[in-house]
Amino acid sequence: MNTNTPQNWTEPSSRGQQGARLMVIAFAAWLMSLPLTIASGSVGVIVGTVAALFLIDSPRLRRRLQELRVAATVLAALLCALLLTLAGQLLARALRGGFGFELVGQQLINAGFDPLTPYALGEFIAYATLAAATLGLLRLTAQRSSAGQIGESLFVACAVVLTFAAHRNGMIDRPFLLGDFALIRGYDPAYLLMALGVAGLLVIAAVNLREASLVRRLYHLGMLSAACLLLVVFVQRVGLPLPELTNDLGLTAARGSEAPPDNPFQDSSNDPKDKAAPVAVVVFHDDYTPPDGSYYFRESAYSQFNGTRIDYATRADMDTDLLTGFDAQARAELGHATNPIAGAPRQSVRTTIGTLVPHRSLFGLDTPTAYRPIANPNATRFRTTYEASSAVPLFELEALLGREAGSANWSAEVREEYLKLPNDPRYHTLADSLTGQLNPAFSDDPFARAWVIKQYLDENGIYSLKNAHAAELDPAASFLFGDLTGYCVHFAFSAVYLYRSIGIPARVGVGYSVPASNRAGGSSLLIQAIHGHAWPEVYFEGLGWVIIDPAPQQTLVDMSTDPQDNLQQLLGDMLRDDASLDEFLAARAESEFDLMRLTRQALNLLLLAFAAAPMSGYAIKLQRRLAPRLGSSHARYRSGFRATLDRLADSGLSREFGESREAFAQRCGNCAPTMMTLTRAHLGAALSRKDNAAAAARADVLAPDWRSLENAVNDELRKAVPLWRRLLGALNPFSWLAAR
């Protein structure tokens, strides 16, 4: 077609095609850049993409590039990409003053911009060059060969898929612009992303498809959209992926199964795949800031000694404050705790909790007093939603001094259970030596003694997610009298054993601990997989269980996570399920032309048609195949011939446009020589005179044996065409369309 272009080169696209491709690729690049950089970097990506694509598609440069060899072009492009990226990064660093000197005078920066500007500018340049180099190279390869165009399609698909992949871990806010837009309107952002991805892919494919005829192009696009549609149907049937189970500390459980908790000392149980994965969201209805800087959510506790370690209590009169389900009412024991007047400085706080992954049991802000189920505002997102009332501690640590450990209400047996520990004298020895250093004024005070032990762990313990104690009979002893390297479970168990060895009733609380700063001033709080925690707690008379959490000063792991403010706010809004918002949205939906609903209806219709099409195809096929037996005899010459043509089409033989029947029969001669005879008989019946009664009578008498002719063709086909080809044709519901 274009004699100037080498054969393997793709043809230049029209302006409109270039524009469409540019928009889709720029969108994909922007989507990809969102989690990587700040706003200016994303703008840089768009600018770089547009510039690169524009340059490479421009006719002048295209002609230049034509003269180069393939390898040289790719090498040069790679080199260019590398150099450009490097230059961009260097310039950005220089601008930020990363080399000890400033490209732009510090005074000028200070005078002209705020300190953020060079950073933003650096990001802009770095990402613009990176995008220009990468996407320019992609475009170049796509120009070079039609196979290279797969790269562009893959890029678009990858951009959407990568963004999509974050959703699998519960990061449904990515990107926030799309997620927020969709969720406000009550739609799942995953579908929006999927639609955008499919649309982008189709546009790119449409632009890059260079088939000779419009029909073939439409055919290929149709096949591609059918595949995409299948994907959408599949997702709708199977559902969206859930966040993976994090199962740290046995807090979360496999869906629907009440699996017993694993040994909390096992490393694997404390190794979440994605530590930032959200597991639950909490909405506060009352204002509360914890005095010690962390929100503790208690789910259960290890309190009863089972011979090797302390475990969940089996006695009904132990841990009476722990709620096991919605039916449990506030415990009598906590009566005073929930009532501030009783002297205990606790405050009642109401929270709504939505879990994003299945949990073993309910949990609430320390100390939960009642759970009440509420309607799930978004069943695809939240596993369970409930309201938790808690009596949160308000007291400062000084208030604990001078209080009796243990409750007067406990029976002697219960008190004894809370004091049991492994038969290892070293606990008592260590605890004794630690408390021995106390100021004599406090030497008998339970809190002071507990605090000394906590401080010992703080100063000497090393926090690490990897440890060598899991296989020991008593991992806590191995930890405490060994390398003192372990994670929260080790610290908690060690502390509890130490407390118990000196007569302080203690247990290990299990749940989540979230830094108060994570709330970032909003009313919702996101609990992530990394927040799973275990801590020692001591019962003080009149106060209840008080958390005394060791905080090791040395740590080998980075336990910090990126703040997920957007996701936190988004999930909080979803959970809050504001009635007024619903009303507002409903009112707007009524008054407004709802494009999304119409689109959904149209999509449903399309799906229906898509499903009905093969069925009707088979029906028509069957009708055409049976017509010679069922139809009238004077149409026999037509129906029989058509059935034979259908059989030929099933075998992959069909008449070309404009080809005469004889020429087609000639072409079929290799497979089915009798086809020529049948064709001539058919044409004779169709084209010779029918008006003349005598001739019609003669035709009737001389009518060939249609059945035997057709059977002969059929037999020949059966011999000549391989079975798989015929089977494939028989399964194709639309093969009769090719039989003309």
Place this chain on the structure above:
Amino acid sequence: MSLAQMPSTTAEAMSDTPTTAIAQSLPSARAVMRRLIDAVRTEVMGRDEVIELCVIALVADGHVLLEDFPGSGKTTLAKTLGEAIVDTQTPEPEAGVTSMPEISAFRRIQFTPDLLPSDVTGVPIFDPNDNSFHFRRGPLFAHVVLADEINRTSPKVQSAMLEAMGEKQITVDDTTYPLGELFFVIATQNPLDLAGTYPLPIPQLDRFLFKLKMDPIERDAELQVLNAHSPSSAKTRKAVPRISRTELLEARSTLAEMVEISPAIKTALVDISRALRSDPRVLQGNSTRSMVLLLPALQAAAALDDRDYVSAADIERLLPRVLGHRLVLAPAAGDCHTIICEVMAQPMEQLARSTLR
């Protein structure tokens, strides 16, 4: 329904019905054409397609324009064709038609620029014995006329051919002399040697049913020609089978009557003509006459292929030869054959589909 398939027992069973006579006359018409073709094939080798088309044109009452190089066997072809048709079997010599015996079987006219119309048509000559003019018939008074290098002569002579070819008569000095019923012209022209030629005007071209290009014959056929033409074999030439003119004329009328042209075929022809006329690459389309002339040719081709109906294959075979010299293409429009094939596709598709309706 094809004739080949007609079971003989059935044909015999039907022999008492009045249609039988006609039904049997179609195979005989076909036999006449076959015999004629075989007769020419004994003399002209490797030109089977051209021979068949010439016979089809002869039976269809059309004329043929051959575009070829000297020495490609066109004279032999025309001569053999003319000689194969004899009037010895003519049963009743009509007294009224005095000119009949004077029409020879075959004449050849070599056209040159200085040729005059009277050289072709004939001229009245004064006879001093009875003081009157007698018309001396020119070479056009023949059943088969070979008009060699027809584009070498002046338009005046060419136009003299017009009346003869169109109306089968020659008018000289207000006297009209009829030509034979089987008047058949094979004209030739050299496609390359164009210096000093008078290209045939469109109306003249329109008189020719086919314009045939003769490609060089195949190697084996050419060898055969050389072997057959050795002086020794020239003597021992076996007598060619002959066909009487009456047989030929009967065959012509039988074909016209017996071979069915379905309305779908006619529709396709008209559609093709209309599509060609509206095609921007075609300055002037084909005339309606060309389609009228084509019909008997289609019938002849169908009969030659053992059919009693005209089908798409006949159109595909004949239409390019009929239209090739009738279309006037726009400058740089491309190949005439390609354009015809492209334009034909849609109506032919319609035609093919019509058989299933």
